[in-house]
Amino acid sequence: MPEWARTYLGSASFASAITTSIFLAGFGTHLTRALIGWPGLLAIILGLIALCLVSLWFRRSHLEWHGTLPISVIVFVGWAILSIFWSNTPTVSGLRLAYLLAFGFLGFYVAVLRDTIQVVRAVGDALRVLLGLSIGLEILSGILIDQPIAFLGIQGNLVQLGPLQGVFGTRNQLGFLALIALISFSIEMATRSIPRGMARFSIVLAAVSVLLSRSPVMIGVLSVVVLAALALFAVRRAPAASRWVWQLVLLAGVIIAGVVVWLARLRVIDLLNAGSEFETRLHLWQAMSQYAADNSLQGWGWVGSWPTTLPYLWLNITTGKTNAAGLNAYIDVYFQLGLVGFFAFVALLGLALVRSWILASDRRSVVYVWPALVLVALATVSFAESSALTESGWMLLIVCSVKASRSMSWRDALGRHDPASLPSAGSTSRRDG
Template sequence: MWLAYPGLFLVLAGDAVRYSIGWGGWSVAVVLLTVASIYALAVSKPVELIRTMPTALMLLLGWMMLSLTWSSYLGTSFMMIGLQLSTTLFALFLASQFSWRQLLNILSNLIRFILATSLVFELLASITGPVIPLFPNFEGDTVPYAAYYWSQGLLFEGGRIQGIVGNANLLAFTAVLGALLFLVEAIVTSKKRLIPVISLGLAILLAFLSQSASMTLAVVIIGFVAVIAILAEGRSRQVRHQIYWGAGAIAGLAVASIVINLSAVFDFLGKSPDASGRFLIWSEVWTLILQKPGFGWGWIGYWVPGVAPYEGLIVMNGVPMYQAHNAYLDIFMQLGVVGLGLLVWLLAVTFVRLWTVAVRHTNPLYLFPLFIFLVITAQSISESRLLIEAGWVLLVLLAVKSAGPFAELEPLGRTGKRSRLAGNFRLRPRARI
C-alpha cells in the first residue's frame, strides 16, 4: 500500500503533481517510483511474473526499445523509453502484489480522494477566480490562453470543470472510471454501502460537469457490454454464441447509424462537426505516418516540446497539441505498422481474457477489470493516453493480471451474477423486533 497509492496518484493526476512541484519535482518522484518498484519486484517472485507477461506486451516493449536504432530524435526516445519502462515496472508491481479485490479497494479509495478534492478545488476556484499553476507551463506573467489555467473556475457558470487533474477530459475519464468501480464496490462489499453509494453520486456529478463526449460514449458501450456479459453467464456454448451474434448485429447497426448521422451525433454530444478539431489533428498525423509507415519516427510517447516534427505541428486556439488525440494513429506514427499491430494484438488478447473471466465467474467483482479495459479503450479513440501514464499502467496491469491462472481467483459461488445482482437491488422487509 505504501507504494500503490502515491504511484497511482502520480499517473492518474500527473498534471496536479507537475503544477504543484514542477517538472523537476515530478521527475524525482518518477525516479523514486521506479526504484521502489524494482525493489518490490526483486523481493517477490519476478521470474514467475515475467512468465505470465503476454507475448504481445513483451514484443511491443521490445519494439519500442528497438526503435532507438532508427529514431529521428534519439536522445528523447532514450529518455521516453526509460519513462515507459518505469510505468511498466509499476504496473507489474501492482499485478504481482495485489488481488483483484485489493485492486478494487485501492483504485476506489484513490479515485474517491481525487474526485472529492477536485470538487472542493473547483468550488474554491469558482469563488476566488481562475487558478494558475504554482509552476506555470507558460512563459511571462500573464496567462496567454484560458487553457493554461489549472482551473478556469467555471463551476457556477456552466462551463467545463477541470478538477485537480487540470484537464476536463481527464477528470471525465477519472469520474467515469470511479463510477464503475464504486458501483461494483457497492454490489460486492459486505460492509455498509453508504460510502460507495455517495461516491457513485459524486462521480456521476463530476462526469456530468466535465462534459466529455468520449466518456458519454464509453458509458453507453460499457452498459451494453455489461448486459451481454451478465446474460451470457452460465449459458451453454450455443446460447452464448447466439447472444454474441445478436449483440454484434445490434452494435453494427448502431455504428452504421452513428456514421450516417455523424453531424447530428456530435451536435447531441455538444461537439463541433469536426470533433473539436480532432479531424484536423488526425489529418496532420496521417501525413507524418505516410512518410514513415513501416517503422515510424521512433518512440516518444508524449510529444515532447521542442522536438521535431511535433513542435508547432498543430496549434489550436493558441495552444500547441502534444498528442495525436488517438492512440492508434499515435503509435502508428511512432512505431509504424508493426507497432500498431502489436498494440491491437495486446488489446485483443487482454479483452478475450477479461471477458472470459467476467462471463465464467459468478462473482460480480470480476466485471470491474473488464469495465476498466472498456474505459481506457474508449478513451483511446479521442485521446492518446492509453500509451502513457495511467492508461498504460492500467493496460499493462490488466494484461498481466488477466494472464494468471483461473484457479487463483476467488472460489466460484453457488449463485450466479444475475441472482446476486437481483438480491442486492431487491427491497428487503424489515426484521420484526
C-alpha cells in the same frame, strides 16, 4: 536487517500501501507537476519503483512467474524500443521510453502482487481522494474566491456547472478518471468491500464529476461503457451452455453498431454537440496521416507525449494549435510506430479485452467485471484521446492485460502439461475474486 523489517517488507500490508501510493501518483501526475515540477514527479516514480523492487524481493518465494507478462505487451514495448534507432530524436525517444517503462513496471507490480478486488480497492481509495480534492478546489475557485487557479488549470466554472478540470488538467482527463472511478465504486458496492453509505457517496461523487466535466467525448464513452455493462451482465445470467451463442450475437451487434455509427457519424457528432471539438481532431488527424505516409511501416519513433521538435512542430504549425498528443491513441501509435506498432497495439488492447470479457462472462465473482469495463473504457476513449499511451492510462492497460493473461493464457495451458511447471501450494498469484 532485523526480522521485523523483513516481515513487514514482505507483508501484504506493505504491498497494499505501495499499490495505493502507485495509483495516487499515477492519477495525480498533473497535480504533482504543478506543485513540485518534473523533478519531484520523477523522484516519486523512482522511489515507488525502488519500493516495488524491495517488495518483490521479499515476496519472491510466494510468486509464480509462469506466463506473467503477455507476449503482446513484450512485442509492443520491444518495437517501441527498436524505434529509437530510426527516431529523429533518439535521446528524447530513449527518455520517453524509460518513462513509459516506469509506469508499465508499476502496473506490472500491482497486477502480480495484488488480487483484482485489492486492485479495485486501491483504485477506489486513490480516486476518492483526488476527486474529492478536485471538487473542493473547484468550490474554492468557482464560488469562494471566484478566480481561476491558473497553475492547476482550474478555470473556476462551477457556478456555470462546468466544464470542470479538477486536479487533472483537462475536462477530458477528469471525465475519464471519474468514469474509471464510477466503475470501481460500483464494483466496491457490489462486492460490499466498503460501507454502503461510503459506496453511495462515492458513486454520486464520480457521476457528478463525469457530468460536470461536460466532455462530449466522455459522454460518448460513458454510453458505451453502460451498454457494455448491460450486455455483460446479461451474458453472465445466461445458461453456461449457451453463453457462446450470446457472445457471437453480441459480437455481431457490435460490428453492426460500429458500421451504423460510422455511416451516421455526422448526426452522432451533432447530437453530442461535439462539432468544433471533432473538427479540431479531424484536422489534426488529416495532417498526421499526410506526414505518416513518409514512414508508414516503422513510424517516426516513439515519443509518447509530443515534444516541440520535428515532425511534431510541423503538425502544430499546420493545425495552428499546440498539441501534446494525437488525440487518438490508434492514430498516434501509427504515426510514432508505423503499421507494425499499430497492429501490435491493437493486438495488445484487443487480446486483453477479449480475455477479460470472457473471464467476466464465465467467472462467478463480479470483481472480474472491473478489468473488462476498464478496458472497454480505454478502447473507446482511445478514439478521441491518447490516454492509453501515457501515465495512468498505460498503467491501467498493463494491469488489466497482465491480470487477464495470468488467468487465461495459452502458455498457462501448455504449462499444465508439465508437472514441473505447476504452481506450488503456497502460490498466491492466482487468488482473484
